[in-house]
Amino acid sequence: MGRNLGLRLLKLIPALIEVLSFLVFPACAVAATGAELIQANCVGCHIPDGEGRLSHIANQRKTPEGWLMTITRMQLIHQLNINALDSADPVSEMVKHLADAQGLAPAESQPFRYILERRLNTIENLDDEHFAGVCSRCHTGARAALQRRNEEEWTRLIHFHLGQYPSIEYSSGGRDREWFKFALNEVVPWLTEHFPLESPAWSEWREAAKPVQTGAWRVIGTMPGRGEFAGYIEAEETAKDRYTVKFRGEFDSGEALQGEGDAIVYTGYEWRASLSLGNGEYRQVLAGSADGATMQGRMYLLDHEETGMDLTATRIAGSRLLAVTPNRIRAGTSAQVRLSGFGLEGEITSDPGLKVISIVEQGTDGAVVEIQSDADAAPGVRTIKFGGSALSPALTVYPKIDYIKVLPEVAMARVGGNGGSQTPVNAAFEAWGWSNGADGAANTEDDLRIGVFPATWSVHAWDEVAEKGDDVRYAGVIDPATGVFTSPAAGPNPDRPGGVNNFGNLAVVAEVKDGETTVRGEAHLMVTVQRWNNPPLR
Template sequence: MGHKRRNAGPRHYRPLGVLLGAIAGGVVFGGAVATAKDGLAADGQALVEERCSACHQKEADGSLHRIDHVRKTPEGWTMTLFRMRQFHGVALSDEEQRTLVRHFADRQGLAPEESAPYRYVLERRPSVVEEPVNDGDLTVMCARCHSVARIGLQRRDADEWRRLVNFHLGQWPTIEYSAQGRDRKWWEIASTEIPQTLGGKFPFKTDAWTSWQAAPKPDLSGRWAVAGHRAGIGSYGGTATIAKADGGYRITYDLTDAAGKPLKGEGTSVVYTGYEWRGTGTLDGKPVREVLAASRDGGRLDGRWFLTRQDEVGGTLHAVRVGGNDSRILGASQSFLKAGTSARITLWGSGLDRGEVGFGPGVSAKILSRGPTSVTVEATATVDATPGARSLTVGKAKSDGFAVYTKLDSVRVEPDFTIARVGGNGGAVPPMTAQFEAVGYLNGPDGKPGTEDDVRVGPMPASWSVEPFNDAAAQMEDVKFAGTMGRNGLFSPTGAGPNPQRQFGTNNIGDLKVVGTVVDGSTTLTGTGRLISTVQRWNDPPIH
């Protein structure tokens, strides 16, 4: 029960044509949705009656067996419909599947509070390490095969969870004989304790869902202030304009990076369940997808964008509406300032054209340019400016996450563990990269590095190298064969397939120590992390 599961970079590329087609026909990442002229495809309930009710019979209360007793995310419903098509031969066009996903997600989705703890898997965030579930045997019984998030993004009562257990045993009859199954009374636990635990932890009926069903759903059209960060590249910000289009929305981005380089983008989206934004488009000329969540009042969007074919490559995205009386700071072009130096810093947000700009004692700010969604200053820290965490202020707006430092106390490589995957080399699956940052820290009040009270300064310019993680990696010459580390901390794995130049003709996998070196004045600091470059992922569902 003490182990942690690692979710390292699931990918959207699927070599199986039928799987790719089914998933593409499921969750709509933007684009037009069914309209009245599409006939049956436009009517979700009619499709349910036509395509589903033959097997899922009506119960005494009029509900359909199984279907009407489950709540899921759009991705969860996509996986269900794929299984119906693939395993049970249900005849659905891609357009009909898209209609059903939207129908089910709107009627039987998750409330914002219910999906919030597990958004990392929907946003395809790489390098997430899940904590074990502390309820009975759930970690061993359920999360040894898939993520905790896959369980947490469903809602059922105990009886329906029991039916899911029965399905698991019918679909994978050897499950109770596999590792961590045969060492316990698997069926007894799975059929009695587990459904009750899941029904209590993730019940079908909740106050949160009842409240969200009754709540008015926000119109997200309008002008938005935007900010975010892409690891290895830096921060960015600007504005986005959202307009209604074809049953969804159209969005246009006008952003700049930390150096002032323009980043243009545009795309379309569909919003499920009243808040689940799924978009597709381009950013800086590259095809991207977006997974965002709108706040209950429709005043904020938060989530992540990523490259369509490389979902480990992407960045955070935070947005608030422009206008109104409130001022908000969403982000800054850099998160630190060294005592005795000056830097040009841009703050992004809403209502930033009024009020004094402040970085705390010992730091002055000369305004260079200013508007409602950004303010650029020349910030200067005195030599004796007190080091530590600071709050940025613009008028009444306040944001934490800024630091002043005299010298760094330590450097950490972030993430401290992640996975890359070989690929390409004539194969169907491209390689999966891994991105690292060298982040400077100050010791906290306890005066010790590596403790919870440390102050995060921010990503620093660094030089990068890799070493064997252990003796076995050295013996197999993993550094030579596994891949290369770029100047900005991006690891690129070597091509897939057996390599006759390696011992045993094995793949170009490797177990590596990642070393980030930062020069801070006359001091050189290093941080380390671990990277396992492994084989391709062949089965890649929307939720692992």
């Protein structure tokens, strides 16, 4: 009888599990929440305390990308098998919950947004030895700075690093000191002080009302290699913090870019959108303002993160003049410029020294006008007014271009493709014109930054070694009109001496015409091998 009872109980186990699941996670038309998914997937290792706070998890705050990396690490290292319950995308739901409940305030993420926006050629300025000597020798300082922990969790992170990467004490930057002692006694207190778990900024943001991003937005942007852009975003909320997005606009050249996609807002301000625009798949990473009036950041191609657009989206309400492009005019000349905004009506005027001499076209979203600058107009920025809306600075008046800065000044590109798993990483450059200030010397504080100029682009060997290796021939090509550098194929090249890879050390040259004069500027481009580990935060 006991054996038969046992068999009957075994047959009931599936039904019992179903009942228990119903008790823990009630079945309903709504999919499992992020909190429920965390309970289902995390409590096996992370023990709740008396208040239900999960060990380790409760004492950290991160960006959406940071929490995604944490969950991914649990899957890769600890073989976490995600229990989806009834969620179509359980990882996304867990990231959403964690970023909302334990994210970063806008003021906390702002200094380090370059890593979220995939600005690959950013050179960090980390003077503190705790960052430079410990954190940023293996990854960016921003990766650590976009976390918040209490002292216990910062200590655990040091232990984790040593356990997971035991060579950390002996590699460059570690073997010149007692690394473990320095990390525990010096770095942990510093991190706890500068990136604490609790902060006034987070307390205020956590309690603040969060704006809804539904509505129409005017977009102003610029993309190296393609120029200035003006367009629109239309966002419609389909569920809390989830939107369908329509995007449309055109560059000053007349080239259109449009499409649609979806967006999620994390932590009340972190806008992440996936869009199909033209023939490309784009990712938008924007930070919304506390009042819900603007969103600012970058969007980039998913398969070429180095190719992207800096953009600002302004909610359409009232009348605003947002941009004048190009935003420069040489004294004593005339230029055709485009004014972009919304709700614009009335007369177009400017500061003394500038005069609108003709209107090519005009509408409520902008105008194209011809502007004349007086020959004796003083160098500096000017205001443009469109009816009751004024933009300052709108135009920069300059006497001449004294020198060119090519940006980025130092860039890195990578070989790729050719049957490998990593696509090439290209690079794009801009030629920024400057005028000397009153002291007549270049690169001093009183110099006037004018703006971006069209240029003729070329490359040459950076040094004698690059010249001897014929790097210009093998290490990629630059578009002479746009400044976009295309990296070469990966793999040993049998046509190159020694059969080596297509790496190179190049100088990027911009030549800008300024009247009868040509002004040159240079930047440094290193073409190197693939990067195989490309997490969201690097």
